[in-house]
Amino acid sequence: MTGNRTFSIIKPKAVRSGYIIPILSKIHEGGFKLIAMRFTQLTLNQAQDFYAVHKGKAFYEDLCEFMSSGPIIVLLLEKENAVEDYRKLIGATNPDEASENTVRSLYGSSVQENAVHGSDSDENAEIEGNFFFSATERF
Numbered sequence: 822m823t824g825n826r827t828f829s830i831i832k833p834k835a836v837r838s839g840y841i842i843p844i845l846s847k848i849h850e851g852g853f854k855l856i857a858m859r860f861t862q863l864t865l866n867q868a869q870d871f872y873a874v875h876k877g878k879a880f881y882e883d884l885c886e887f888m889s890s891g892p893i894i895v896l897l898l899e900k901e902n903a904v905e906d907y908r909k910l911i912g913a914t915n916p917d918e919a920s921e922n923t924v925r926s927l928y929g930s931s932v933q934e935n936a937v938h939g940s941d942s943d944e945n946a947e948i949e950g951n952f953f954f955s956a957t958e959r960f
């Protein structure tokens with residue numbers, strides 16, 4: 822049984838580069854419905870909490886600094902088989918390895934600045950969605 826929701830972040834570099842609308846268009850073309858969406862900016866502490874699962878890895882501190890470096894867009898998305906289909910839409914973590922026409926291949930510039938985050942499981946989609954959105958913000 823697969824879930825029908827996933828969570829995503831449009832990362833600071835993609836926001837700074839003017840890619841919000843093109844990325845939202847790809848999400849729309851991919852058949853995802855918007856359940857919740859908001860501009861926000863993480864503090865360093867909040868970014869460290871969000872990415873706590875990666876604590877201790879070589880890239881963790883840099884990633885948290887980057888993710889708190891500017892505004893982001895947070896999204897809750899709905900579609901059948903949402904987590905898996907969204908990961909197909911965005912492509913591999915490394916934009917150089919992402920398939921042609923995926924979000925990361927089109928709008929990412931490095932492993933860290935890979936345009937978007939997407940949840941890797943139904944369980945994490947729920948945890949990550951709850952991190953950013955309260956019950957009254959979901960439609």
Ligand code: CMP
Nearest residue numbers: 875880884914932933934935937938939
């Ligand atoms: P994201 O989907 O946001 O989830 C964790 C992030 O860690 C990932 O995208 C990448 O941006 C980042 N990441 C994963 N592996 C590496 C790595 N080897 N070097 C730098 N950043 C990484």
